[in-house]
Amino acid sequence: MSDLALAAPSLRSPAAEFWRRFRRKHVAVVAGCVLLAMIFAALAAPWIAPYGPATPDYDNVLAGPSWQHLCGTDTFGRDIFSRILWGGRISLTVGFVSVAMGGLAGVVLGLISGFFGGLVDSLIMRLMDVLLAFPGILLAIGVVALLGPGIDNVIYAIAVFSVPVFARLVRGSTLALKQTLYVQAARSIGVRAPLLMLRHILPGTLPSVIVYCSLRVGTSILTAAALSFIGLGAPPPSPEWGAMLAEGRSYLGVADQITLFPGLAIFITVLAFNLLGDGLRDALDQKLR
Amino acid sequence: MLEYLIRRLTGTIPVLLAVAAFVFLFVHMLPGDPARLVAGPDATPQDIAAVRADMGLDRPLVMQFLRYLSDTARLQLGRSIKTHQTVAELIGERFMPTLLLTVFAMAWSVVVGVGIGVLSGVKRGRWQDQVAMVLAISGISFPGFWLGLLLIDLFSVRLGWLPTGGYGGWQNFVLPAFTLGTAVAAVMARFTRSAFVEVTAEDYVRTARAKGVPERGVIWKHTLRNALIPVITLTGLQFGFLLGGAIVVETVFAWPGLGRLLVDSVAFRDYPVIQAEILLFSCEFVLINLIVDLLYAVVNPEIRLR
Numbered sequence: 001m002s003d004l005a006l007a008a009p010s011l012r013s014p015a016a017e018f019w020r021r022f023r024r025k026h027v028a029v030v031a032g033c034v035l036l037a038m039i040f041a042a043l044a045a046p047w048i049a050p051y052g053p054a055t056p057d058y059d060n061v062l063a064g065p066s067w068q069h070l071c072g073t074d075t076f077g078r079d080i081f082s083r084i085l086w087g088g089r090i091s092l093t094v095g096f097v098s099v100a101m102g103g104l105a106g107v108v109l110g111l112i113s114g115f116f117g118g119l120v121d122s123l124i125m126r127l128m129d130v131l132l133a134f135p136g137i138l139l140a141i142g143v144v145a146l147l148g149p150g151i152d153n154v155i156y157a158i159a160v161f162s163v164p165v166f167a168r169l170v171r172g173s174t175l176a177l178k179q180t181l182y183v184q185a186a187r188s189i190g191v192r193a194p195l196l197m198l199r200h201i202l203p204g205t206l207p208s209v210i211v212y213c214s215l216r217v218g219t220s221i222l223t224a225a226a227l228s229f230i231g232l233g234a235p236p237p238s239p240e241w242g243a244m245l246a247e248g249r250s251y252l253g254v255a256d257q258i259t260l261f262p263g264l265a266i267f268i269t270v271l272a273f274n275l276l277g278d279g280l281r282d283a284l285d286q287k288l289r
Numbered sequence: 290m291l292e293y294l295i296r297r298l299t300g301t302i303p304v305l306l307a308v309a310a311f312v313f314l315f316v317h318m319l320p321g322d323p324a325r326l327v328a329g330p331d332a333t334p335q336d337i338a339a340v341r342a343d344m345g346l347d348r349p350l351v352m353q354f355l356r357y358l359s360d361t362a363r364l365q366l367g368r369s370i371k372t373h374q375t376v377a378e379l380i381g382e383r384f385m386p387t388l389l390l391t392v393f394a395m396a397w398s399v400v401v402g403v404g405i406g407v408l409s410g411v412k413r414g415r416w417q418d419q420v421a422m423v424l425a426i427s428g429i430s431f432p433g434f435w436l437g438l439l440l441i442d443l444f445s446v447r448l449g450w451l452p453t454g455g456y457g458g459w460q461n462f463v464l465p466a467f468t469l470g471t472a473v474a475a476v477m478a479r480f481t482r483s484a485f486v487e488v489t490a491e492d493y494v495r496t497a498r499a500k501g502v503p504e505r506g507v508i509w510k511h512t513l514r515n516a517l518i519p520v521i522t523l524t525g526l527q528f529g530f531l532l533g534g535a536i537v538v539e540t541v542f543a544w545p546g547l548g549r550l551l552v553d554s555v556a557f558r559d560y561p562v563i564q565a566e567i568l569l570f571s572c573e574f575v576l577i578n579l580i581v582d583l584l585y586a587v588v589n590p591e592i593r594l595r
Contacts, residue, residue, distance in 0.1 A: 133571050134567070134571050135532050137534075137537070138533055141567075145560075145563050146315065222432055226433070226537045229537065229540070231556060232552070245435060249541075253446035259435070266432045271430035273430075274430050278426070
């Protein structure tokens with residue numbers, strides 16, 4: 001691969017170059033397709049789900065998988081397959097929104113911290129150190145204890161502990177990029193700080209930010225499901241995957257489908273995000289490898 | 290080394306203070322009257338007034354914080370709203386089960402994780418490596434609570450070999466410690482492999498090969514010892530992850546530890562217990578990282594000079 005790069009100096013646009021490299025990571029491409037399918041299924045749940053997420057079927061309580069109910073039914077006879085599709089809306093929303101919020105705040109803080117340095121940098125980074133001093137899920141539990149259970153609060157809780165990860169990452173790249181010739185040149189012709197940061201430094205930090213986003217979305221979905229499982233996330237009637245697992249606990253050995261399928265949904269989603277992240281890292285950023 | 294030790298210790302104190310300040314402010318950030326929250330839902334107005342005077346809520350915030358620090362240092366953490374036991378007593382009861390669980394989980398996952406990572410690094414690109422790395426990324430993505438439930442289903446409910454939960458003899462430890470350690474073993478395996486591969490590319494490894502050191506010697510003496518240095522740091526970070534993971538795993542296995550205490554306390558809004566637990570977990574995490582940094586400086590002299 002490396003001697004090929006030597007033979008043909010890259011004349012492609014960065015996007016084309018990225019796509020050329022990413023295409024070869026077959027596992028990551030498959031993971032990306034799985035995720036697209038899941039996003040589609042979640043968006044289209046109201047139309048493609050065979051039953052409503054809360055529609056009971058008292059003639060078919062705790063039924064195993066059949067053609068009528070692909071993944072079986074739970075204690076109220078609700079169709080587990082349909083609930084998983086509806087629950088995907090919750091899990092994916094939590095994953096994307098919390099990472100978007102935490103990532104945005106982290107990128108801004110990291111840029112400011114790395115660009116200005118000095119006292120601002122020390123203050124921001126010490127604050128991040130303190131946030132990192134709390135293990136992730138503990139911080140989330142603290143936020144939930146403060147704001148009360150519920151899916152909105154889970155999003156805030158997870159966003160909070162994504163902030164320091166992104167801030168550190170972006171600060172590191174900003175420090176390096178600040179010294180590059182093109183940034184120095186832009187500065188010398190009088191480009192002002194905000195523009196310098198947004199137009200000249202920010203794009204350089206994006207590859208590693210994108211990689212982390214993919215990995216963090218997976219982690220966030222896992223954490224949200226864990227919070228719901230221990231009863232601090234989505235409340236019981238909700239088809240959130242972790243909450244569904246919690247309901248299946250009492251029926252182990254009796255109705256395994258309640259535990260099996262939602263867990264499988266979490267596992268496949270998180271695995272896909274992790275595989276995609278690994279592939280993106282290999283394709284986007286040589287340094288992160 | 291002494292200078293590094295002092296520098297590192299003094300650097301930790303502000304972080305610990307800031308953590309304490311966060312936890313202290315926690316109760317004040319809650320909507321409503323802190324005295325009412327601490328006194329509990331059944332408290333009479335007299336109780337609330339007594340708690341308010343006891344907590345010194347009428348005094349300036351800084352004075353309250355100083356008092357909180359001195360109380361915490363003397364382990365006077367208040368009483369649980371739910372059981373009326375002192376918080377120190379409650380935490381004391383739950384401390385050992387969680388400590389033992391995390392230590393067992395850490396022990397097996399480090400040994401297995403590093404072992405798999407080295408095997409992967411040595412057999413790079415071959416089927417052993419591919420199988421190991423598929424296992425590793427699956428381990429990272431596997432929800433711990435799901436794994437716990439599946440294990441209970443198989444080994445307790447169907448086969449009846451191991452108890453479904455609770456605390457007791459070694460049989461009680463097998464499933465929770467396995468569940469808790471899986472993700473850590475997977476992270477360790479991936480990290481060890483990449484550290485190993487990186488060191489393999491170093492000049493001194495090539496030199497060792499060139500001068501005819503047998504492959505076994507190259508792996509054990511020249512590569513592995515150097516590859517394991519960054520692994521020490523990761524181990525410390527993973528300990529924090531285990532503390533967090535214990536919260537979930539203890540819920541799955543009805544384990545009478547700190548994690549379950551925290552979950553129950555949040556559900557019951559038992560704020561004195563929540564406050565003390567968050568402080569304890571965070572301080573443990575900060576201290577473990579300090580110890581790891583010091584260990585790291587012992588094995589890698591370069592760090593001390595920075």
